[in-house]
Amino acid sequence: MNSLWYGNNPLAWLLLPFSLLFWALSSFRRMLYYFHLKKIHHFSVPVVVVGNISVGGTGKSPLVVWMCDHLEQLGYKPGIVARGYGGKASHWPQQVRPDSDPVMAGDEAVMLARLTGRPVCVGPDRPAAVQELLAYTDCDIVVSDDGLQHYAMGRDVEIAVVDGERGLGNEFLLPAGPLRELPGRLRSVDLVISTGSWWDSIPIMKIDDPVALPLLDLEADPQPLAQASGEKVHAVAGIGNPRRFFTLLEQCGLEIIPHAFPDHYQYRREDMQFDDELPVLMTEKDAVKYARFATERHWLVRIAVIPDESFVKKFDELLQDLKHGQEAA
Incomplete structure (x- = not known):
């Protein structure tokens, strides 16, 4: 639409x-x-x-x-x-x-x-x-x-x-x-x-400096996205406006392969199992649903607003x- x-x-x-x-x-x-x-x-x-x-x-x-x-x-x-x-x-x-x-x-x-x-x-x-x-x-x-x-x-x-x-x-x-x-x-x-x-x-x-957390260990130290500038990643967003998430990652200097899903999409394991070894970054809302399928390559991006x-x-x-x-x- x-x-x-x-x-x-x-x-x-x-x-x-x-x-x-x-x-x-x-x-x-x-x-x-x-x-x-x-x-x-x-x-x-x-x-x-x-x-x-x-x-x-x-x-x-x-x-x-x-x-x-x-x-x-x-x-x-x-x-x-x-x-x-x-x-x-x-x-x-x-x-x-x-x-x-x-x-x-x-x-x-x-x-x-x-x-x-x-x-x-x-x-x-x-x-x-x-x-x-x-x-x-x-x-x-x-x-x-x-x-x-x-x-x-x-x-x-x-x-x-x-x-x-x-x-x-x-x-x-x-x-x-x-x-x-x-x-x-x-x-x-x-x-x-x-x-x-x-x-x-x-x-x-404004969005505060976004950080990434591994889905397998959400208690781990957050990694500032800015430190990953120049890296190529898969970007997954099943939210109302996926483009906003993709733009955020690009503004942090990441080279993204975008994957947009419908808002509130119920993920299957194969939805984020890509045929390479690149990290997979997703929104916090997507991570809630995909956590049970997560591997070491899956990360959530946490943002805070000011x-x-x-x-x-x-x-x-x-x-x-x-x-x-x-x-x-």
């Missing part, structure tokens, strides 16, 4: 009637919540939603990881809720641990549990996931990975993440374009951040306002 949504493909105009139907249905659904004809669930702790208005990967999960670390430094006990997309569990919501099966709980949920060390609960019913998280953990603030359009879940802070490279594409709604909601929705959220230079007034989050100071300052101010509001109540 990249050529359709992020290019000048005339087919997009032919799909506009379907986008109009999508807009009508989604707007009607949102109005049901606005006029309290459908219930919005509110909770005893603040809820921070990190989402986007477009489909595909925009970098939400790395921001969620940063946010949990930042909240802990401020004295909070964060927990995470997510969709658990791709999970095949027979009942929901599901509590997720670092050693949970990604086939059952979903790859992103297990990844978040491993990277943050915080409680994670997933399920298609986002309010039920929040309620279960609060019932069985000591969380005093909830971060929702995605969920901007899950209006049944009450929220105190909304953060929208935009892909700085692709932006909003042709700015059409699905299926003619990549948008779940119209661009004007960005004016109603509390904060907007992009994964690269998009608009001058929008803060960005938001602009302007974003951090505004986020902290929003948290202070929430705290003061709770004290007043």
